Amino acid sequence: MMCTDALPGRLHPALPMLSSLTIGQAHQKLRSKEITSEELTRACIAQIEKVDGTLNAVVHENFERALEQAKNVDAKGDYAHPLTGIPYLAKDVYCEEGVLTTASSNMLRNKDYIAPFDSTTTKRLKAVGAMSIGKVNTDEFTMGASTETSCFGVTKNPWDTNCVAGGSSGGSAAAVAADECLFALGTDTGGSIRQPAGFCNITGIRPTYGRTSRFGVMSMASTLDTIGPMCKNIEDLAIVLEAIAGHDPLDGTTSHEAVPPYSKNLKTDVKGLKIGIPKEYFIPGMNQEVEGAVREAAKVLENLGATLHEISLPHTEYATPCYYVLCPCEVSSNMARYDGVRYGHTVTQPKDLLEYYERVRSEGFGPEVKRRIMIGTYALSAGYFDAFYRQAQRVRTLIKQDFEKAFEQVDIILSPVSPTPAFEVGKNSSDPLAMYLEDIFLSSQVMAGIPALSVPCGFSKNGLPIGLQLMGPQWGEQTILSAAHAYERSTEWHKKKPVIA
Ligand code: GLN
Numbered sequence: 445m446m447c448t449d450a451l452p453g454r455l456h457p458a459l460p461m462l463s464s465l466t467i468g469q470a471h472q473k474l475r476s477k478e479i480t481s482e483e484l485t486r487a488c489i490a491q492i493e494k495v496d497g498t499l500n501a502v503v504h505e506n507f508e509r510a511l512e513q514a515k516n517v518d519a520k521g522d523y524a525h526p527l528t529g530i531p532y533l534a535k536d537v538y539c540e541e542g543v544l545t546t547a548s549s550n551m552l553r554n555k556d557y558i559a560p561f562d563s564t565t566t567k568r569l570k571a572v573g574a575m576s577i578g579k580v581n582t583d584e585f586t587m588g589a590s591t592e593t594s595c596f597g598v599t600k601n602p603w604d605t606n607c608v609a610g611g612s613s614g615g616s617a618a619a620v621a622a623d624e625c626l627f628a629l630g631t632d633t634g635g636s637i638r639q640p641a642g643f644c645n646i647t648g649i650r651p652t653y654g655r656t657s658r659f660g661v662m663s664m665a666s667t668l669d670t671i672g673p674m675c676k677n678i679e680d681l682a683i684v685l686e687a688i689a690g691h692d693p694l695d696g697t698t699s700h701e702a703v704p705p706y707s708k709n710l711k712t713d714v715k716g717l718k719i720g721i722p723k724e725y726f727i728p729g730m731n732q733e734v735e736g737a738v739r740e741a742a743k744v745l746e747n748l749g750a751t752l753h754e755i756s757l758p759h760t761e762y763a764t765p766c767y768y769v770l771c772p773c774e775v776s777s778n779m780a781r782y783d784g785v786r787y788g789h790t791v792t793q794p795k796d797l798l799e800y801y802e803r804v805r806s807e808g809f810g811p812e813v814k815r816r817i818m819i820g821t822y823a824l825s826a827g828y829f830d831a832f833y834r835q836a837q838r839v840r841t842l843i844k845q846d847f848e849k850a851f852e853q854v855d856i857i858l859s860p861v862s863p864t865p866a867f868e869v870g871k872n873s874s875d876p877l878a879m880y881l882e883d884i885f886l887s888s889q890v891m892a893g894i895p896a897l898s899v900p901c902g903f904s905k906n907g908l909p910i911g912l913q914l915m916g917p918q919w920g921e922q923t924i925l926s927a928a929h930a931y932e933r934s935t936e937w938h939k940k941k942p943v944i945a
Pocket of ligand 1: 586611633634635636771
């Protein structure tokens with residue numbers, strides 16, 4: 445464990461508290477020379493050293509290098525971009541040149557895989573002067589909803605350490621909520637940004653598929669994977685998204701669609717905004733506290749001038765089953781590259797090549813990854829392809845059409861993020877189906893490729909955060925960011941901070 449004494453330099457008197465600033469606040473202070481980027485970075489490091497023993501969010505530290513970068517930024521003294529001099533943490537699937545990146549899997553951890561190149565996103569952040577201070581925990585290769593499949597063990601929820609922080613970007617969410625960084629990067633294949641954001645009382649956005657580049661981020665399911673920011677408020681989310689979004693020649697699925705200046709365009713006015721409330725997301729027997737908080741949030745938006753409309757997304761019930769056919773199919777193909785030949789875990793003295801593969805993959809991968817490889821390979825095999833894969837693709841089209849029809853009537857759609865607040869560590873870990881059902885409100889948007897975000901909207905009586913989900917049409921990030929911003933300005937939920945025991 446790194447100790448701050450080993451890092452000589454001027455310490456700010458209010459050191460740990462600096463890490464609780466939002467990007468917007470820190471930017472002001474950097475520009476007015478009230479603080480330096482080095483102080484900000486040291487504050488994050490100090491907070492990591494203080495609380496991460498309890499939370500287990502940070503899995504690889506990059507402190508020395510981040511401090512070097514911070515000093516360089518301070519020496520130049522030009523903080524023109526809102527992210528210049530801002531420290532962040534990246535999920536352990538973002539490749540950064542010269543930095544340990546392991547997808548929280550023994551497959552890469554056993555060989556201390558050091559990425560030889562930068563992901564487009566971390567490169568773009570580096571170019572504007574933001575510094576990565578380390579890597580945060582994830583479910584193995586992002587497969588899971590609790591970080592319990594990580595080879596580093598579970599990340600605890602800062603609001604209640606008996607509960608999970610969510611997943612797979614649970615490390616990112618806990619780190620932001622606990623002020624270990626100013627923002628974090630996550631990935632959302634089937635809800636992994638929105639669910640942990642909701643569980644930890646922070647904000648996170650899954651952008652439209654093709655809005656952000658996947659280059660250099662270890663793939664799970666290539667037609668579903670998106671990458672996005674997780675922040676302390678909506679303004680910050682807009683700032684980071686703007687910096688990382690846009691066409692990338694290295695990712696052929698990114699769009700040439702212009703990136704709006706999201707942060708400048710943020711409105712606080714929702715007058716006339718038509719909000720759809722899908723009846724399929726509010727079902728009898730649902731968690732009362734979640735339903736209450738989300739309906740209350742809808743009222744807040746109505747009081748601000750929006751109109752509420754009941755709508756139907758009839759194929760909603762098929763979204764999660766459909767996801768759990770398509771996702772494993774793509775997983776089975778993407779995981780094929782981990783064969784122990786080019787990189788990753790290796791074994792000695794195999795009898796032959798087949799035994800080499802068998803041993804590498806059975807030792808390197810954990811049970812959830814193996815489960816998905818098996819399901820995916822089965823669903824893609826000759827006799828079952830039509831019955832499973834092709835059928836799921838058809839259902840995917842129907843789900844997409846549900847949204848297209850709905851967005852002819854309304855501007856955005858509102859729902860809960862998760863069926864319950866954060867669950868206890870171990871509750872679902874031996875029941876994959878129960879874990880998959882955690883994604884019930886999060887799979888449809890993935891099938892349709894549309895943007896969706898999570899914003900804090902209340903707490904359970906046990907003091908656990910509840911998240912509100914806003915969905916927009918393709919390329920509709922600005923509309924949901926503005927609505928969430930308006931909501932956030934009329935509420936105090938996002939300002940609440942956990943006390944970490
Ligand atoms: N819980 C989902 C899964 O396990 C989501 C994962 C993700 O978005 N990376 O597939």
